[in-house]
Amino acid sequence: MHDEPARDQPEDPPLQRSKGRPRSTTADDAILAAARSLLADGGWAGLTMGDVATRAGVAKTTLYRRWNSKHELAIAAVAEMLGTLHLPDRGTDLRADIEDVVRRFAALLGRPEMRTALMGLVADSTSDPALRQRIREEVVDPQKRLVVEGRARAKSRGEISAPGDIDVDLVFDVISGTVVQHILVSAEPATDAWVQRFTTFVVAGLLA
Incomplete structure (x- = not known):
């Protein structure tokens, strides 16, 4: 029996359809x-x-x-809310950038869904190292972009001499930790006076 002529074969194999429907x-x-x-x-x-x-x-x-799981869902909800934080480019100075993000972060923490999710996740993570790691990777670390962006702007305006002059991790811990303590633990409002006083403290440390 002779083989089929090569011209009867399709030039390209049929496209494979992906399994399952696209995620909605x-x-x-x-x-x-x-x-x-x-x-x-x-x-x-x-x-x-x-x-x-x-x-x-x-x-x-x-x-x-x-x-x-409930934890994965809560982490996704928190990460989505925090993803709305940004630094509007006012073209002014480092103080304005920090004051703006402190106000926005405090406002987010004041929302009941954010407060409930964060405190619940942190409480459950005390006995769950894997959950702590997920929170760090998906909630905490992505927000350090704000410090990186603020540092770059301050450098472009000549407020700091080099990118390494600001320790991103330390600055993030100081700002986020203080705001979380003030809003969630002490249950105090982020008044204009408090935000301005805190911003003065942070800027003094950064530019000393």
Whole structure:
């Protein structure tokens, strides 16, 4: 038996279809919105995967394909909220940049869903090293971009002489740690006077 002529063979193999349907960003948004709503309404104990699915109007399988635990979902919700923080380019000085981000961060921490999620995650992470690592990688470390951006602007304006003059990790810890302590632990408001006093302290240390 003779082989089939080469011209009868297709030039290219058929395209492989990817398995499964594309992930729906609409479902993601609905789930995260439902999680934030439940955190605000019912606190940490009120956040259950079943209730999130019901409020979001999605099947549990849809929810678990995206986030397989309450902790993962809460981390995603917190990371999304913190992702809205930015440094508007006022073109002025380092003090204005720091004061602006302190106000914005304090306002976020004042939201019940953010406060509930953060305190619940931190409490549960005390006995869960893997959860602490996830929080550090997905919530804490990405926000250091604000310090990096602020440092670059200060250098471009001649306020600092070199990028290495500001320790990103230390500055982040000082600012975020103080604001978290003030808002979440001490439960004090971020008044204009407090924000200005704190900013003066930070800038004095940075530019000393």
